[in-house]
Amino acid sequence: QTQAENSHTLGLLLSLSGVPRRWSSMAGMAMTTSVLASGGVRRHSDGRKSRLCSTATLPTQRLQSCLRKTGTTLRRRRCAALQPPQAVALGGVMEKLAAANAEMLARKEGKELVGRKTGGVKPMRSFPAEVVNGKPEIASKVLEQLGCACVTGALSSESADKLLAYVNAESERAKAAVTEGVVGFDERFGGVNCRGMNGLFGNRQDMFLPMSEPLVRDSMEEIAANLAPFLKEAIGSEGMIHELSCLVADPGSPRQCIHADTIHMPCPQYPNVSVEPLYTFFFALQDVEDGMGHTVFLPQTHTAQAHLLWNSSQRQKERFIQSQPAVVSGLKKGDVAIFDSRILHCGMENCSSKRRVLFYFTASRMQRWPLPNGHHGSNSRRAEDAWRWQLKDLLTEPTIPRGALPKR
Numbered sequence: 001q002t003q004a005e006n007s008h009t010l011g012l013l014l015s016l017s018g019v020p021r022r023w024s025s026m027a028g029m030a031m032t033t034s035v036l037a038s039g040g041v042r043r044h045s046d047g048r049k050s051r052l053c054s055t056a057t058l059p060t061q062r063l064q065s066c067l068r069k070t071g072t073t074l075r076r077r078r079c080a081a082l083q084p085p086q087a088v089a090l091g092g093v094m095e096k097l098a099a100a101n102a103e104m105l106a107r108k109e110g111k112e113l114v115g116r117k118t119g120g121v122k123p124m125r126s127f128p129a130e131v132v133n134g135k136p137e138i139a140s141k142v143l144e145q146l147g148c149a150c151v152t153g154a155l156s157s158e159s160a161d162k163l164l165a166y167v168n169a170e171s172e173r174a175k176a177a178v179t180e181g182v183v184g185f186d187e188r189f190g191g192v193n194c195r196g197m198n199g200l201f202g203n204r205q206d207m208f209l210p211m212s213e214p215l216v217r218d219s220m221e222e223i224a225a226n227l228a229p230f231l232k233e234a235i236g237s238e239g240m241i242h243e244l245s246c247l248v249a250d251p252g253s254p255r256q257c258i259h260a261d262t263i264h265m266p267c268p269q270y271p272n273v274s275v276e277p278l279y280t281f282f283f284a285l286q287d288v289e290d291g292m293g294h295t296v297f298l299p300q301t302h303t304a305q306a307h308l309l310w311n312s313s314q315r316q317k318e319r320f321i322q323s324q325p326a327v328v329s330g331l332k333k334g335d336v337a338i339f340d341s342r343i344l345h346c347g348m349e350n351c352s353s354k355r356r357v358l359f360y361f362t363a364s365r366m367q368r369w370p371l372p373n374g375h376h377g378s379n380s381r382r383a384e385d386a387w388r389w390q391l392k393d394l395l396t397e398p399t400i401p402r403g404a405l406p407k408r
Contacts, residue, residue, distance in 0.1 A: 099197050106194055106255040106346065113318055114258070114296060114346075115326040121296060124327040126150035126335065129226055136233035143234060143279070147302035147343040148327070154226055155283050155334040155359075159219050164285040166215045167207070167246050167357050175201055190245065190380045193256040193346070203253040204347070208245045208382045209359070211389060216244070220361065223283070223336075224394035231391055234279060235363045241389040242278060242369070243362035245380035249293045249350045256346040258298070258321060263376045264307040264342050276366035277302075278341040278378050283359045284331035293350040295337060298324040302342035310344060331358075341378055363391065 115121040132139040132151050143149045174188040178200070185200070188208055195202030209216050220241075224231060231239070261280065265273045288294060300306070301324060309320040324344075329337040339345065341362060350356055362378045368387060369377035379386075 096197060099194075102194050102257055103197075103254045106257045109258055109321065109346070110255050110348070113321040114298075116322040118323065118325045121326040121328050124148065124150045124297065124329050124337070126152050129153045133227065133229040136229040139230050140233040143338060143340070144277070146299045148297040148299055148337065148339040148345075150329060150331070150335060150337050151227070151230075152332070152335045154336040155219065155223055157333055159222055160283070160285045160333045162215055163219050163359055164357055166213065167209070167248070167285065167359070168355070170209070170213075171205070171207060171248055174207055187383065192247075193259050194254045196250075196252060196254050198252065203250045203350070205248045206245055206380050207248060208380055210382045211244060211385050219359065220244075221394050221396050223281075224391060225396055228395060231363075235391060236365050237390070237392040237395070238367075239363045239365055239391040240367045240387060241361055241363050241381075241385070241391070241394075242378045242387070243280070243360065243380040244382070244385055244389075245360055247282070247347070247358040247360065249347060249356040251350055251353050251355070253293060253347070253350040253356075255349040258310075258344050258346050260302075260307065260310075260344055261341040262378055264302070264304050265370075267304065267307065270371070273370050275370060276364050278362050278364045278366070280339055280341050280362040280378070281360055282329070282331070282337040282339075284333055284335050285357045285359055286354075287333050288329070288331045288356055289352065289354070291350070291352040292354055292356040293348045294331075295329045296346050296348060297327050297329070297337075297339060298344040299327060300324075301344040302340040306344070307342070 127139065127149070129151055130153075139149070174183075177183045178185050178188055189201070190206035190208065192202070192204050192206045195204040211217055211220070262275075262278055263269075265275050282295065298321070301310070306320075310317055312320070321344075328348075331337060362380075369375075369379075371377060
């Protein structure tokens with residue numbers, strides 16, 4: 001639709017919602033801004049969760065000013081009404097429009113931008129766990145330079161099956177606890193890019209997992225043992241576990257917008273802050289078939305220069321995405337995609353009839369995120385596990401004989 005058509009549609013929605021007509025013009029004006037909150041931003045009221053999206057997708061100052069005048073506070077996931085009560089209706093409509101625009105942008109990126117000028121999206125190169133552990137210095141250097149890598153056979157098939165069953169059951173328990181008001185949404189789930197317009201939880205969830213659960217702890221210890229040489233080289237024995245969670249993509253999950261999980265620092269906004277890399281490990285708990293939602297990465301976009309170009313004007317940002325090589329993870333059960341949290345990436349749509357689950361953790365030599373309240377950081381974890389676990393806490397004798405690691 002054109003901007004005029006969108007404005008007219010929004011005006012009708014507002015009228016049906018009982019919102020005063022004078023608000024329709026303000027809401028219509030919002031359509032002249034660039035895409036609202038593409039989903040790359042993760043912000044909660046307590047500041048605990050924040051992830052970056054392009055500045056081109058943030059609301060303009062003019063829109064924010066109008067929202068303040070009407071007594072509405074714009075947040076990533078909801079608009080909190082102060083007064084008058086009709087702000088609730090406006091907030092809901094604006095959020096749905098933001099989600100629809102984000103999904104439209106993601107589809108455009110997939111069809112017209114990603115891999116367009118670099119020969120298309122290519123398979124990510126993978127390495128067996130034995131090779132990575134045999135030459136951990138080289139493997140760590142490759143990850144540092146490219147920003148992403150794939151390792152096969154990092155988790156046993158048996159452990160993946162058990163963990164998958166636990167995640168599926170925990171998903172139902174967590175949703176019920178939130179729905180019944182036993183816990184808050186932010187205590188069990190994180191914000192997620194393009195989660196899908198399907199009620200409170202959408203089709204895609206970032207669900208925190210507790211280290212206190214024996215299956216989770218056992219899986220982490222197995223992973224630490226099976227990748228010990230590489231992990232010691234990449235993050236060190238003192239490396240801190242910053243995140244412990246899983247990504248659930250149910251059928252109907254839309255394609256995500258290209259995004260980075262954390263910002264690059266120092267940067268213009270924080271010129272005096274520097275950080276160590278945060279490495280995220282995505283473990284497939286089942287074979288991820290085509291159509292279930294592979295992850296696309298743009299290698300070497302975890303740099304300061306790449307982030308400056310990505311956060312420029314929309315036209316320049318699109319040219320930048322088109323010019324970057326793109327690779328796709330084709331994970332089998334037990335494989336892991338490892339990436340620098342600053343790299344540009346996205347999850348593809350799940351157009352299959354199967355749920356896709358990725359178990360993940362994020363670790364770094366850096367013991368604490370330098371910005372207050374985890375702002376722009378990696379914070380997908382239960383509160384009781386925040387900055388509590390280091391790699392050395394998980395290192396045990398290997399649970400799987402080296403020769404028993406799955407072959408590819």
